[in-house]
Amino acid sequence: MAPSSSKTLSPTLHLGQTLSFTGSPFTEGAEAARHENAGALLVEGGVIREIGTAEALRAAHPAAKLVDHGAALIVPGFVDAHAHYPQTGMIASWGKRLIDWLNHYTFPTEARFAERSYADEIAGRYLDLLLAHGTTSVCSYCTIHPESVEALFSAAEARGMRVFAGKTCMDRDTAPEFLRDSAQSAYDDSKALLERWHGRGRAEYVITPRFSPTSTPGQLQALGALWAEHPEVLMQTHLSEQTDEIAWVKSLYPQARDYLDTYEAYGLLGERGLYGHAIHLEPREHARLKEVNAALVHCPTSNTFIGSGLFDMDGLTKAGLRVGLATDTGGGSSFSMLRTMAAAYEVAQLRHHPLHPSALLWLATQGSAISLMAEDRIGNLAPGLEADFTVLDLASTPAIAQRVAQAEDIWEALFPTIMMGDDRAVRATYVAGRQML
Known part of the structure; x- marks a missing residue:
């Protein structure tokens, strides 16, 4: 466009x-x-x-x-605080829980982004879909391929959009071999992309471990070190989306106190951290997220579509936690932040705390901008x-x-x-x- x-x-x-x-x-x-x-x-x-x-x-x-x-x-x-632009073509794929859904739909789709021409095609299509739905900024995961990051930032630059994004990092054998990097390449690629794009025009780089089940401790440690070297950038990941995912994390990290600890132990917990979903938090996780002033991102259409659970908007906002709103394309079932606001209302109703229209619009604009530490620029x-x-x-x-x-x-x-x-x-x-x- x-x-x-x-x-x-x-x-x-x-x-x-x-x-x-x-x-x-x-x-x-x-x-x-x-x-x-x-x-x-x-x-x-x-x-x-x-x-x-x-x-x-x-x-x-x-x-x-x-x-x-x-x-x-x-x-x-509108500001979409958590999305996966590579999943544009597979949005609204039928059925399955998170782990099966990733293996059956997501990972095969993301493998195609090694090809720059394909990445360019999807990046342009995705941003045009956002603009058609009134969304002007997004924080997106890319794939393990640097080409996927280059494609999205280039497409955003052509349109003048403020976009937050980063190379998704996965090096554990829980991810398919064709979608794995390594601890060293994750660090090196992320650093090179950060230095090339962060602050160029309206581009903002985000350090992006997908989630602890698909990263080894060595990779999380390497990305924690990169974040310590560049504390001015955001870090995004997933946290406590589904109960079976949490059990999986505990089996992979038996020494961890809880899911959040798998990030905290490697330097991936902080004020500029974005933690997607955060539905099934334990008391210690809740307290630590509040203590460091981290941001949580509510993805209501995704949480209902994949059957993850009901986000505790009332309890988390009353506790003073920063919360953004997101489509979570393509686990989320719509590119529209209007539909996302409607889903947030419905989830809140199921938790018996209806959201006023002013709160819904705020979440989709200034609330998301605050979660991205960008309220002085957008939202x-x-x-x-x-x-x-x-x-x-x-x-x-x-x-x-x-x-x-x-x-x-x-x-x-x-x-x-x-x-x-x-x-x-x-x-x-x-x-x-x-x-x-």
């Missing part, structure tokens, strides 16, 4: 409803959100310069180019942030429109789109101020 050819250097004033955040709805309630029915967003040089009422900003900037989105809602671009509509935003049609289908017609406030108007919306609800997607959709 090519960016819009229109010039974006001069100030542009986007008119429409706006929704931004001054805090977290988990601590401040819906009052943490700021809604303007007749709002405006001033964008210049790829950055948000001002946000306010249309009347005030039009008066203050009479020469600005106007883009009128009518009654549509301008929200921060909100505020002066100084990068101009990544999505324009939502709140009446995109007849079913949604008839419900919205009865809405008495912005939350009643937005919630039907969260629950029933799809890519038809995304009227436009902007990346660094450029229209991509």
